[in-house]
Amino acid sequence: MENRDFYCGLDVALFVIGGKWKPLILFQLNGQPRRFGDLKRLVRGISEKVLIQHLKELADDGLITRKDFKEVPPKVEYEMTEFGQSLARALAPLCDWGDANKPVIEELHRLKSSRRVLAPAI
Template sequence: MENICGLDVALSVIGGKWKPLVLFYLNGGPRRFGELKRLVAGISEKVLIQHLRELAEDGVLVRHDYQEVPPRVDYEMTEFGHTLAQALIPLCEWGNANRRHVEQVSAKKDVA
């Protein structure tokens, strides 16, 4: 039977806790590594490096190394990456609309 839902494809690219947030912050334009580290609160440097590398390998973003001293590197979404970011907007809206409900359910689980 043919798989009619492309979630498996999308999740293979954005799977994990942090990649959608990295894409969210890159959707507004190029960002330097340190800026992304501050924006994606809670991500470790190692995981951010790994995710940026994977997203670049998947063609979602491009890494610009300006070959300067001190080093200057930034990351920018590709056209392909922008299509993925656009697909995440409804999920972002769903999260905003349901944040209170999810927090209440999580609080109940923590008490139990």
């Protein structure tokens, strides 16, 4: 982790999981180790380059471990550390909020999108 002054605890948490992909990677690792190919398939839309970069950052921050089985073909597994599991527990209420409010957000997004389509061209 780079040296910096954090404003508050939320600043720390967002620094570690910042962006769209890291929380989704952690979600897929919560409860079981996964191979790279599994994560690539489960975290839909992520590029291989970004997945590699984020896995390295999550490992550097102590949230996950990388186990290389030193086999041919290569076999590598990623697993959440206890430290990472503590973050996953903190993110669980956010997941619950998303699950509970998904229909509302989807409807708002649908309405917003339809307004853009109906907006007159200037």
